[in-house]
Amino acid sequence: MVEKNQGAEQKIKEAAREVFLAKGFDATKTRDIAEAADLNLALINYYFRSKKKLFDIIMMETLQSFSSGVLTILNDEKTSLKDKIALFVDHYIDLLTKNQNVAPFIINAVRDNPEEYLSKLGALEKAKSSVFIRQFQQGFINGEIPAINPIHFLLNLMGLIVFPFIAQPMISVVSGIPKDNIFEMIQERKRLIPLWVESMLIVS
16 A cells, blocks of 8 residues: 555656646646646645645755756866866756756746745755865966856856756747757757856956
């Protein structure tokens, strides 16, 4: 019975993740999740009590998945600042290519409730105390990079990575480039973004 219950609970979460990422919180009805899971609607209320509680679980799991890999990269003592940037770009482009609805899903949810999700996750505090930040600050002390706030730098880096995924439909319509070709261009940014970022760090 326990295994059966755990199976139903996991099935609901998987269906909810798929529906929430595609439609967002407001446009999703509990019935949509039940239909996607092919389970009785009452089971969702039994396991998760409300759509909001189920959404919060999916949101936190998505944020943890989105941040955990990159925190490993940022805290690697063995890689240089330059290597970390390249690995950071590769990681997020691969992740967002595989899960194309993740970026708008996270941005919309966090925009509406930044304190609720980010404070629980603690990702910003972890990033601030990372090996990456220490290397960045040391590079400034050594005169190897300009006096840029490292948080601004990370925000700029994330913008270069994430914006094409969010704006992909608009880019496709405006440019006339088919969707598949847009994602080919995004893959090319794995090589280009580290080059652009490296030019930002040249001391004039």
